[in-house]
Amino acid sequence: MSVQTKVVSRNTTRILGSRSLLLPGLVVGVVVLVGGVLWSITLGAADITPDTVYAALFNFDSTSFQHLIIQTVRLPRVLTGVIVGASLAVAGAIMQGLTRNPLADSGILGINSGASFAVVMGVFLLGNPPLSLYAILAFIGAGLASGLVYMLGAMGRGGATPLKLTLAGVILSAFISSFTTAILIGDQETLDKIRFWTAGSLAGRDMALLTQTAPYMLAGLAGAFFISRQITTISLGEDVAKGLGQQTGWVKVLAAVVVVMLAGGAVSLAGPIGFVGLVVPHVVRFMVGVDYRWVVPYSAVLGGILVTVADVGARVIIRPQELPVGVVMAIVGAPFFIWLARWKVKR
Numbered sequence: 001m002s003v004q005t006k007v008v009s010r011n012t013t014r015i016l017g018s019r020s021l022l023l024p025g026l027v028v029g030v031v032v033l034v035g036g037v038l039w040s041i042t043l044g045a046a047d048i049t050p051d052t053v054y055a056a057l058f059n060f061d062s063t064s065f066q067h068l069i070i071q072t073v074r075l076p077r078v079l080t081g082v083i084v085g086a087s088l089a090v091a092g093a094i095m096q097g098l099t100r101n102p103l104a105d106s107g108i109l110g111i112n113s114g115a116s117f118a119v120v121m122g123v124f125l126l127g128n129p130p131l132s133l134y135a136i137l138a139f140i141g142a143g144l145a146s147g148l149v150y151m152l153g154a155m156g157r158g159g160a161t162p163l164k165l166t167l168a169g170v171i172l173s174a175f176i177s178s179f180t181t182a183i184l185i186g187d188q189e190t191l192d193k194i195r196f197w198t199a200g201s202l203a204g205r206d207m208a209l210l211t212q213t214a215p216y217m218l219a220g221l222a223g224a225f226f227i228s229r230q231i232t233t234i235s236l237g238e239d240v241a242k243g244l245g246q247q248t249g250w251v252k253v254l255a256a257v258v259v260v261m262l263a264g265g266a267v268s269l270a271g272p273i274g275f276v277g278l279v280v281p282h283v284v285r286f287m288v289g290v291d292y293r294w295v296v297p298y299s300a301v302l303g304g305i306l307v308t309v310a311d312v313g314a315r316v317i318i319r320p321q322e323l324p325v326g327v328v329m330a331i332v333g334a335p336f337f338i339w340l341a342r343w344k345v346k347r
Helices: 003-009 019-042 050-058 065-099 111-126 131-154 162-186 188-198 207-226 228-235 238-243 248-270 276-288 292-316 325-346
Strands: none
Touching (some): 019 050, 065 228, 065 248, 207 248, 228 238, 228 292, 276 292, 276 325
């Protein structure tokens, strides 16, 4: 057993008290996710029976209106929620492990705001850019915002501490969001095009848009799995990582690229949905401990479940109208953020 494995094994699991339960627990999570996807497809302005859903998925009839609704509207929407939730949750987990900051999240650290601002600027300047350009703009905005947050957080004595990074992210988010709002208020055409998207929404996402942006997020998820062992070591302390011979500089660069791909892709597809990357990693670490070889897959599964359930709530709370899923996540995540901040202050 390696030194790193010995260190991690001291706090590998919590709720799942044995390592032998980790894989079965993940399988159960996947089953729940699949069940949530099928359940979500049945719900909407008009409920559809499970039998009809099964027939639409495995025996599609192009003459059936309900089959068309499932294949062209509900299935792409639900799959979008799954991959967006997985991406945001894993991005949050990587950021928390990398910075050792329990409040780290792509929304709180300004990445979502940067990506949103870049997309809004693109629509404002280009009029009606192709949907494939949204992802590129979001990546650029997310990368610039994350770099600025780290630079601001690293200024002064002590370097980039968790508190300084959080403050820098909150300030930069507010600053960027004010410019985004100013553009939307000043240009009614831009506002009309993306106002629902800016609140974080899965409505109107089709399979073509999903296939254009999903490869970026899937690559980011693969990268997160690839560096999960190294993130575990860094999360135990940079001195520990260097003592084990890890090249922390390269790991941080790769992790930053992974986070930008995940968060940027998610924002370009569904808008800035907050708190997923904050809530899910804490729940996962409470379940499985600090080993990121398990934190990453569990975060992906639970993130997909959370956004799927939140989207169901967004569709049925005020049916036949609907709320943006970002609003539902704010209702869930804001109290959690307040509790977590108070708990950290007490500690």
